[in-house]
Amino acid sequence: QTIIGEILQEAHRIAGDVEGKEVVLRVHPDVARELKSTSNTYLEELEEILKRSVLVTGDALLHQEKFDLA
Numbered sequence: 001q002t003i004i005g006e007i008l009q010e011a012h013r014i015a016g017d018v019e020g021k022e023v024v025l026r027v028h029p030d031v032a033r034e035l036k037s038t039s040n041t042y043l044e045e046l047e048e049i050l051k052r053s054v055l056v057t058g059d060a061l062l063h064q065e066k067f068d069l070a
Contacts, residue, residue: 003031003065004042010069011049022053026068029058 035056
C-alpha cells in the first residue's frame with residue numbers, strides 16, 4: 001500500500017503535464033493486482049486525479065517498490 005500512496009502522489013505531481021487520452025502505469029504484477037482489485041478504489045482515484053483512463057500493466061522485472069507512470 002505504500003507504493004500505491006507514492007503512485008497517487010506522483011499522479012498529483014504530474015497531472016497538469018500529462019498528455020494523451022490515457023496514461024500507462026507499469027508496476028510489479030502484485031501491485032497491478034492490488035490496483036485492479038474490486039475491493040478498493042485506487043484505480044478510480046488515480047483516473048480522477050489524472051482526468052483520463054489509466055492502463056495498468058504488470059512487469060515482473062520491476063521491483064515491488066518501483067513504478068513507471070507515463
